[in-house]
Amino acid sequence: MADHLQGDLPDSLTLDEAFRATFYMLLQYVELEDKPSDALILFGQYLWTDPARWGDWKDAVRRALADGGLGNPDHEGRWQERPDWPSRPAD
Numbered sequence: 001m002a003d004h005l006q007g008d009l010p011d012s013l014t015l016d017e018a019f020r021a022t023f024y025m026l027l028q029y030v031e032l033e034d035k036p037s038d039a040l041i042l043f044g045q046y047l048w049t050d051p052a053r054w055g056d057w058k059d060a061v062r063r064a065l066a067d068g069g070l071g072n073p074d075h076e077g078r079w080q081e082r083p084d085w086p087s088r089p090a091d
Contacts, residue, residue, distance in 0.1 A: 019057050023047050 013021065026044050030036045047053055 015058065015061060018061070019054075 023044075026040070026047065030040060030044060033040075050056075
């Protein structure tokens with residue numbers, strides 16, 4: 001890992017920093033895949049180009065702050081069943 005990517009992280013991020021971190025996480029994941037799914041590529045294109053993305057991002061942050069459960073980093077790989085979430089993908 002590059003030296004500039006080492007070191008302590010802040011306790012919190014701005015909305016802009018968190019959005020950019022999401023984009024980099026997506027890029028990292030795509031780079032790991034031999035053949036990334038079309039959905040993943042389309043999501044990346046959406047994050048990069050869609051004018052509505054910033055409003056959608058802020059809505060997603062509001063939902064995360066109100067919910068606190070889905071996407072919790074402490075759930076490490078456990079799929080959380082929710083009525084507003086698509087069915088679990090087949091293994």
